Amino acid sequence: MASSEADSRLTQVLVPAFDKIIKNASWRKHSKLAAECKSVIEHLNSPNQNPTPASPPSSPSTQSDLDASSHPGVLLDLSLSDCEIIFSPLINALSSNYIKVAEPALDAVQKLIAHGYLHGEADPSGGPEAKLLSKLIDSACKCHDLGDENMELLVIKALLSAVTSVSLRIHGDCLLQVVKTCYDIYLSSKNMVNQTTAKASLVQMLVIVFRRMEADSSTVPLQPIVVAELMEPVEKADVDGSMTMFVQGFITRIMQDIDGVFSPSTPTGGVGSGVGAHDGAFETKTSTVEGTNPADLLDSTDKDMLDAKYWEISMYKTALEGRKGELADGEVERDDDLEVQIGNKLKRDAFLVFRALCKLSMKTPPKDAAADPQAMKGKIVALELLKILLENAGAIFRTSERFLDAIKQYLCLSLLKNSASTLMIVFQLSCSIFISLVSRFRAGLKAEIGVFFPMIVLRVLENVAQPNFQQKMTVLRFLEKLCVDSQILVDIFLNYDCDVNASNIFERMVNGLLKTAQGVPPGVPTTLQPPQDVAMKLEAMKCLVAILKCMGDWMNKQLRIPDSHPLKKLDAADNSSDSETPTLVNGNEDETVAGSDTHSEASSEVSDVSMLEQRRAYKLELQEGISLFNRKPKKGIEFLINANKVGSSAEEIAAFLKNASGLNKTLIGDYLGEREDLSLKVMHAYVDSFDFQGMEFDEAIRVFLQGFRLPGEAQKIDRIMEKFAERYCKCNPKAFTSADTAYVLAYSVIMLNTDAHNPMVKNKMSAEDFIRNNRGIDDGKDLPEST
Numbered sequence: 001m002a003s004s005e006a007d008s009r010l011t012q013v014l015v016p017a018f019d020k021i022i023k024n025a026s027w028r029k030h031s032k033l034a035a036e037c038k039s040v041i042e043h044l045n046s047p048n049q050n051p052t053p054a055s056p057p058s059s060p061s062t063q064s065d066l067d068a069s070s071h072p073g074v075l076l077d078l079s080l081s082d083c084e085i086i087f088s089p090l091i092n093a094l095s096s097n098y099i100k101v102a103e104p105a106l107d108a109v110q111k112l113i114a115h116g117y118l119h120g121e122a123d124p125s126g127g128p129e130a131k132l133l134s135k136l137i138d139s140a141c142k143c144h145d146l147g148d149e150n151m152e153l154l155v156i157k158a159l160l161s162a163v164t165s166v167s168l169r170i171h172g173d174c175l176l177q178v179v180k181t182c183y184d185i186y187l188s189s190k191n192m193v194n195q196t197t198a199k200a201s202l203v204q205m206l207v208i209v210f211r212r213m214e215a216d217s218s219t220v221p222l223q224p225i226v227v228a229e230l231m232e233p234v235e236k237a238d239v240d241g242s243m244t245m246f247v248q249g250f251i252t253r254i255m256q257d258i259d260g261v262f263s264p265s266t267p268t269g270g271v272g273s274g275v276g277a278h279d280g281a282f283e284t285k286t287s288t289v290e291g292t293n294p295a296d297l298l299d300s301t302d303k304d305m306l307d308a309k310y311w312e313i314s315m316y317k318t319a320l321e322g323r324k325g326e327l328a329d330g331e332v333e334r335d336d337d338l339e340v341q342i343g344n345k346l347k348r349d350a351f352l353v354f355r356a357l358c359k360l361s362m363k364t365p366p367k368d369a370a371a372d373p374q375a376m377k378g379k380i381v382a383l384e385l386l387k388i389l390l391e392n393a394g395a396i397f398r399t400s401e402r403f404l405d406a407i408k409q410y411l412c413l414s415l416l417k418n419s420a421s422t423l424m425i426v427f428q429l430s431c432s433i434f435i436s437l438v439s440r441f442r443a444g445l446k447a448e449i450g451v452f453f454p455m456i457v458l459r460v461l462e463n464v465a466q467p468n469f470q471q472k473m474t475v476l477r478f479l480e481k482l483c484v485d486s487q488i489l490v491d492i493f494l495n496y497d498c499d500v501n502a503s504n505i506f507e508r509m510v511n512g513l514l515k516t517a518q519g520v521p522p523g524v525p526t527t528l529q530p531p532q533d534v535a536m537k538l539e540a541m542k543c544l545v546a547i548l549k550c551m552g553d554w555m556n557k558q559l560r561i562p563d564s565h566p567l568k569k570l571d572a573a574d575n576s577s578d579s580e581t582p583t584l585v586n587g588n589e590d591e592t593v594a595g596s597d598t599h600s601e602a603s604s605e606v607s608d609v610s611m612l613e614q615r616r617a618y619k620l621e622l623q624e625g626i627s628l629f630n631r632k633p634k635k636g637i638e639f640l641i642n643a644n645k646v647g648s649s650a651e652e653i654a655a656f657l658k659n660a661s662g663l664n665k666t667l668i669g670d671y672l673g674e675r676e677d678l679s680l681k682v683m684h685a686y687v688d689s690f691d692f693q694g695m696e697f698d699e700a701i702r703v704f705l706q707g708f709r710l711p712g713e714a715q716k717i718d719r720i721m722e723k724f725a726e727r728y729c730k731c732n733p734k735a736f737t738s739a740d741t742a743y744v745l746a747y748s749v750i751m752l753n754t755d756a757h758n759p760m761v762k763n764k765m766s767a768e769d770f771i772r773n774n775r776g777i778d779d780g781k782d783l784p785e786s787t
Contacts, residue, residue, distance in 0.1 A: 014108055018038075087132060113161040118168045120167075120169070123171040140159065143155050152198075157254060208222055210350050210394070362413065419456045427471055431457075431475065437449065461512035516537065622645050625640035633667050654682050687704075721750070726742075
């Protein structure tokens with residue numbers, strides 16, 4: 001079956017475990033299990049004999065049995081069939097739901113992993129070897145259901161050993177099961193030490209998965225995380241630091257045991273030592289999870305958490321949810337619950353874990369528990385883990401289309417939901433995640449940042465009189481970190497304030513800080529207490545000073561003037577305490593220079609000042625014209641034509657009204673309904689720009705009216721809908737016998753819509769009433785009811 005050396009090693013690990021299982025097994029309930037254990041012990045003590053199952057097979061050996069007996073296994077140099085026989089009592093013991101039997105089996109599995117005796121891939125979608133290992137790991141995961149505190153620690157130990165192991169490689173659904181088990185132990189355990197150990201183990205697993213993905217290797221050097229950084233602020237139950245020391249020792253011992261088996265010459269040390277060649281992917285210390293004082297966990301009274309342009313956010317959310325299957329490089333994702341098709345297993349593992357964390361962060365507890373930190377525990381830890389991932393992301397995570405798509409599809413949806421939370425710690429974590437996206441991922445997330453910056457930051461910042469104090473202080477501290485990085489500010493200005501189709505984010509941010517620094521205007525009612533007002537003014541002034549300083553330093557660099565005031569790097573203060581660890585700011589120091597080359601427009605536009613000035617001036621003049629249009633449409637169009645922002649032809653004006661953002665829809669409708677010559681021509685050109693071919697009549701009306709709101713005057717409505725009917729009949733010549741029929745029906749549909757949505761109308765029109773009102777409109781004939 002195996003060499004005597006292999007038998008000797010297995011005997012040392014398995015025989016004591018099987019003896020303990022036999023001793024603790026119930027003679028009636030676990031008789032088969034005890035017999036299996038005795039059979040394996042007999043073989044291990046008598047290596048010349050092959051082990052036999054406790055119950056001999058009733059049928060002759062099949063070809064598959066013969067293949068398994070000669071197929072390489074997953075335990076030392078044993079065959080697959082021998083491995084199955086040895087694993088059988090272990091798996092049965094783990095599944096026995098009896099602590100005294102499961103505990104020695106789980107301890108034996110952990111030792112097999114730690115000593116490097118198990119080898120191969122554990123993946124339920126793989127071959128027979130992978131499925132066997134996956135079954136063993138799955139059985140170990142289920143042991144946490146026993147609810148015993150010692151078993152919880154043993155489960156964590158076995159699972160962390162499995163993920164850390166180089167010879168045993170956990171992939172796919174098996175890896176997700178391991179992560180989910182540690183997550184469940186963190187949520188359900190009543191022991192604070194076990195909770196902290198589970199959380200620290202989760203972070204360590206994420207470090208391993210993403211480090212291996214970045215290095216594209218399962219043998220990349222790994223170091224234990226610094227547990228103390230996950231414990232800030234210090235837990236009440238750990239005033240003397242004993243719990244932190246225990247968890248740190250727990251993690252470090254497991255990492256060193258695995259490291260000692262596979263690379264005994266590798267020196268051990270703190271997080272970040274000896275791993276500087278892998279592009280910053282978790283190679284520095286794990287970033288501190290931003291803590292929140294329990295006294296600050298007050299319910300927010302600010303229920304208006306969404307941006308004023310709610311329709312824009314809703315459309316964005318719909319677009320996000322509809323992007324399933326849109327992935328780069330021809331990779332296909334058929335459905336969330338089906339196989340994710342990524343060729344590289346390490347990248348696939350990282351993708352699956354990241355997606356799982358995003359989904360866990362979106363889980364919503366019952367409404368009555370939404371403000372309870374304990375009920376929100378799962379959401380909070382998922383957000384904390386996402387924050388750690390993003391703050392330490394490497395080059396592949398930051399630039400790969402696959403991972404950028406995952407951020408857009410899953411993380412942005414999580415931000416959309418969690419930024420509306422009334423629980424402060426959730427809002428704070430959402431802000432921290434967003435600052436990581438702005439600092440490290442902005443090159444590939446221009447549109448997303450353009451949506452979330454106004455929604456998360458500017459909405460809170462611009463509320464001067466009646467803000468939620470804690471939220472606004474969180475945003476101001478967020479901006480203080482942002483304002484020390486001149487490249488971020490330049491990128492924001494170039495990509496948004498100088499983009500005709502984007503919001504003026506930099507301008508609105510500075511104006512919001514200025515108004516906050518000035519305080520609440522006299523005579524305006526406010527919810528702020530005087531000390532709170534002073535604190536916000538001071539924080540806003542710090543941000544404004546930081547902006548001026550870093551902009552001056554940035555100009556000095558462009559002009560090659562020596563910098564007498566070096567820029568503070570983002571989070572430098574947090575990282576300075578670890579003298580052995582390079583600072584991780586917008587990447588490491590090498591990445592900062594290289595990363596700046598990837599920013600979408602900064603490197604090219606900064607060198608061409610005249611083009612930058614033209615773009616900014618064009619946008620300002622265009623916005624002035626739009627603002628004038630929203631007050632007086634005719635003068636606005638005249639201004640835009642004279643400023644060469646819009647052509648003078650009816651077609652060009654119509655295209656502007658149809659495509660420009662920021663125009664008042666009601667005033668567009670008023671302008672199109674005018675009877676003056678130019679307005680009439682523009683209206684005709686506007687309607688003729690639509691292609692209604694193949695559309696149902698109601699769908700065509702809906703598409704047509706999306707761009708403007710019908711005016712209140714009947715004559716204006718009449719002119720617009722008459723032209724619409726003519727255009728619809730031209731695109732669909734067989735739909736109606738004449739344009740008059742389409743005109744009457746269109747007018748009738750509009751009246752139906754008014755009747756349905758006007759609260760002043762008490763007796764609503766029924767379907768039968770609508771049909772009766774439209775009888776005989778088709779040259780004296782009735783239209784088919786299906787129309």
